[in-house]
Amino acid sequence: MSLADLATASANRGDNVAAAELAARAAAAFLLEQGEPNFDAPNMLMMRVQLLLRMGDHRAAGPILDRAEQLAQALPPGEPFDRLRVHLVRQRGEVLLAAGDRPGAQAALCKALELCETTSGPDDLDAAGVHNLLGIVGKFTGNFDQAAAHYARAGEIFAQHGASESVLGALHHNLGGLAHSRGDLVTAERETRHAMDLHAAADGPSAVSTAADRGQLGGILSELGRHEEAERELRRTAQDMTAAHGPDHLEVAIAQTSLGAALHRAGRLTEARSAYRKGLAARERSQSSEHPELAPTLLNLSRLYEQLGDQRQAELLALRAARNLEGAVTEDHPVLAATRDRLAELSSLIR
DSSP states (O other): OOHHHHHHHHHHHTOHHHHHHHHHHHHHHHHHHHOSSOSHHHHHHHHHHHHHHHTTOHHHHHHHHHHHHHHHHTSOSSTTHHHHHHHHHHHHHHHHHHTTOHHHHHHHHHHHHHHHHHHTOTTSHHHHHHHHHHHHHHHHHTOHHHHHHHHHHHHHHHHHHTOOHHHHHHHHHHHHHHHHHHTOHHHHHHHHHHHHHHHHHHHOTTSHHHHHHHHHHHHHHHHTTOHHHHHHHHHHHHHHHHHHHOTTSHHHHHHHHHHHHHHHHTTOHHHHHHHHHHHHHHHHHHHOTTOGGGHHHHHHHHHHHHHTTOHHHHHHHHHHHHHHHTTTSOTTOHHHHHHHHHHHHHHHHHO
């Protein structure tokens, strides 16, 4: 079996570390055997980047993607080389999104979409994948109508091609997340449960995809006041993500901060503070302390510390949340608005 086949087999088994190492070795072997220009080596490097993203290591992914793009530039126009270049630009958007650079991610993904539509056509499955990612960027930045339009277009293309349950599950997960961000909890629960059913049927009830749906559902149930259900779903999410990735993975940390929010809403302040702090520390290690996705947890911790009587710590956490969001979201983004309201409240209390 070739190194490329071994890398694919390891990835399919969920052994991401081994698969990433094998992909690097396969890329080096292709370059040694074939020289440049080279089609197979950037494909293997792209696999390595995807595995690093799966493991939560966006920092290591960037330089590897740089090398893959350099190799792809020397390839002639036409299939399959154009498609490879689309995939690489799309992956650049994914790396930037993971790093919290939302404007950069949007620019890269718009470039990928333009390249895909020019070379493969607007109804190509790769175009649907890019639309889906642009929907995610729109949700994170607060451009909710734009996000909905991209998700709708992705859904149209997926329907044309008879996309799998797993692919449709990812789309419905994102639709649930968008509804959650908009405050439409009824739609958010319905879409997320649909995603979980699709992923459980396609990938299994304990798969990473299903666990991600369960974690999202837990957050929604918490906001609906269904605290016991929320806690159950979030603890199961952390368990399944730990089994898949190990205890220090970003997805486990996200489950922990979501559990903190659920415990907080249930009035279990000491337990909530512990879960928030544990998850936040892990997310800071993986995403950086300035990442915009930390803002909701920082804002929740600010409220918790105010309840515990520590006004100064509450203000410092709210200031951090605002700094993390400014420039990364629209001025009318609900989390940024809530953060500014929080700072105004704390300022009046301190005075």
